[in-house]
Amino acid sequence: MRVFIAMLSHETNTFSTIATDRRQFETRELRYGGEILEAYRGTGTCLGGMIDGASARGLALLPSLAAGASPAGRVTRSFYEDAKTRICADLRAAGTLDGVLLDLHGAMVVEGADDGEGDLLRAVREVVGATVPVGVTLDFHANVTEDMVRHATLLHGYKTYPHVDMAERGLEAAHRLADIAAGTLRPTIAFRQPRLLPPIAGQLTSRGPMRRLYDLADEMERDPRVITVSIFAGFPLADIHDAGLSIYVATKDDPALAAALADRLEAVAWEHRHEFLHHAVPVAEAVAQALRAGKRPVVLADIADNTGGGAAGDGTEILRELLRVNAPSATVACLWDPEAAAACTKAGVGATVSLDVGGKIDGNHGAPVAITGRVAALSDGNFIHKGPMMRGLPGRLGPTAVLASGGVKVILISHRWQTLDPEMIRITGIEPLDEQIVVVKSSIHYRAAFEALAASIIEVDAPGLSSSNLDRFTFTRVRRPIFPLDPI
Numbered sequence: 001m002r003v004f005i006a007m008l009s010h011e012t013n014t015f016s017t018i019a020t021d022r023r024q025f026e027t028r029e030l031r032y033g034g035e036i037l038e039a040y041r042g043t044g045t046c047l048g049g050m051i052d053g054a055s056a057r058g059l060a061l062l063p064s065l066a067a068g069a070s071p072a073g074r075v076t077r078s079f080y081e082d083a084k085t086r087i088c089a090d091l092r093a094a095g096t097l098d099g100v101l102l103d104l105h106g107a108m109v110v111e112g113a114d115d116g117e118g119d120l121l122r123a124v125r126e127v128v129g130a131t132v133p134v135g136v137t138l139d140f141h142a143n144v145t146e147d148m149v150r151h152a153t154l155l156h157g158y159k160t161y162p163h164v165d166m167a168e169r170g171l172e173a174a175h176r177l178a179d180i181a182a183g184t185l186r187p188t189i190a191f192r193q194p195r196l197l198p199p200i201a202g203q204l205t206s207r208g209p210m211r212r213l214y215d216l217a218d219e220m221e222r223d224p225r226v227i228t229v230s231i232f233a234g235f236p237l238a239d240i241h242d243a244g245l246s247i248y249v250a251t252k253d254d255p256a257l258a259a260a261l262a263d264r265l266e267a268v269a270w271e272h273r274h275e276f277l278h279h280a281v282p283v284a285e286a287v288a289q290a291l292r293a294g295k296r297p298v299v300l301a302d303i304a305d306n307t308g309g310g311a312a313g314d315g316t317e318i319l320r321e322l323l324r325v326n327a328p329s330a331t332v333a334c335l336w337d338p339e340a341a342a343a344c345t346k347a348g349v350g351a352t353v354s355l356d357v358g359g360k361i362d363g364n365h366g367a368p369v370a371i372t373g374r375v376a377a378l379s380d381g382n383f384i385h386k387g388p389m390m391r392g393l394p395g396r397l398g399p400t401a402v403l404a405s406g407g408v409k410v411i412l413i414s415h416r417w418q419t420l421d422p423e424m425i426r427i428t429g430i431e432p433l434d435e436q437i438v439v440v441k442s443s444i445h446y447r448a449a450f451e452a453l454a455a456s457i458i459e460v461d462a463p464g465l466s467s468s469n470l471d472r473f474t475f476t477r478v479r480r481p482i483f484p485l486d487p488i
């Protein structure tokens with residue numbers, strides 16, 4: 001069987017002023033053709049799982065484009081149109097196909113098009129026609145729309161947050177696509193969009209309402225008539241009509257069963273909606289608590305400055321407090337400030353520099369902090385993910401520097417990257433286990449690798465565009481009423 005494969009992935013925070021243009025994709029991920037298979041084979045990613053599944057089922061893969069950028073503002077129209085044109089041209093050139101596998105995010109917002117993936121899937125469907133199966137993996141944070149459901153044959157959402165099942169979902173997508181192409185599987189779908197916009201910090205799947213929903217979904221999937229159940233928590237910081245939680249149930253040629261299961265999940269999600277609300281600890285209180293803790297390291301999660309949720313990654317409020325109280329042993333990882341990283345690199349290890357650090361992108365992540373400190377280490381910023389997420393995949397932080405002032409060290413990076421793997425700290429020579437306080441800029445993903453090494457974790461309520469306090473944002477496009485923005 002001949003199967004087309006491509007990836008276009010972006011989580012768009014519509015409150016961000018950073019435009020996601022071609023350069024943002026080039027910095028993170030932009031590959032074409034055969035090199036895609038080489039780069040992703042064996043990695044803990046959807047493409048990695050799809051490639052494994054394809055070889056298990058004897059599918060010949062025709063790779064097109066793999067593009068991904070760090071979450072930020074809307075994807076520029078010109079980059080999106082280039083990517084869509086490329087995918088559609090490759091589809092036409094591929095000739096007769098038995099199937100299409102796409103690794104998409106589901107919360108991509110393009111300039112002038114709120115439903116990026118819906119638009120792309122419509123275009124793909126137009127090229128391949130109604131009968132060729134299109135299997136799609138989507139992020140747990142997908143804001144799924146009717147168009148995505150209509151134009152894809154089968155959607156597979158990640159079932160974990162932190163996302164540790166990407167390869168598993170990719171593998172599953174390849175197997176199910178092979179079954180559909182062989183005519184042995186006929187999916188029937190039910191889709192529900194309750195009026196729920198869960199904040200990010202309330203979405204983790206190890207406990208709380210998402211665990212409850214996935215326990216129920218796991219039970220449903222044990223029924224041999226059920227193909228897959230995905231519960232998308234949604235990405236609340238995309239102010240679009242369809243933002244929020246959604247439920248997708250696929251059964252084997254049994255639409256009534258799909259509808260009944262989807263209704264049940266929708267009722268449970270609604271009944272437990274208040275459990276999604278989340279309260280983080282104010283900055284000064286969080287730092288004081290961490291300093292009092294007996295065991296190290298205490299991980300302070302800067303949940304509102306998560307680049308993985310479209311925040312700038314240059315938030316300064318926790319750093320400012322650590323300097324104010326002269327914390328004896330603290331590392332802030334990792335703060336995006338290419339200018340400051342370049343100044344440290346130029347000065348060299350051991351030099352003393354005076355710099356304004358962070359707070360430069362917009363007014364939402366605190367003002368710059370003036371630091372006079374010593375350049376303690378420099379790195380090229382290249383690392384390999386060694387934690388449970390994206391294991392084996394290379395990461396590039398760009399020129400990286402450690403600036404130390406007393407016991408406070410800040411890791412300055414040149415490419416925006418969520419602090420989700422301790423390797424991002426270790427490449428600078430700092431051992432997180434030796435620190436009293438480790439600040440990570442991440443909402444939930446850091447938990448996959450940092451829970452195992454943290455003595456304790458405190459979620460901090462600093463300012464930023466990935467805050468779970470949705471009252472801080474002005475929504476104008478999301479459908480209303482919706483919980484928790486409205487008292488329903």
Ligand SMILES: [Zn+2]
Pocket residue numbers: 139140141163
């Ligand atoms: Zn996600």
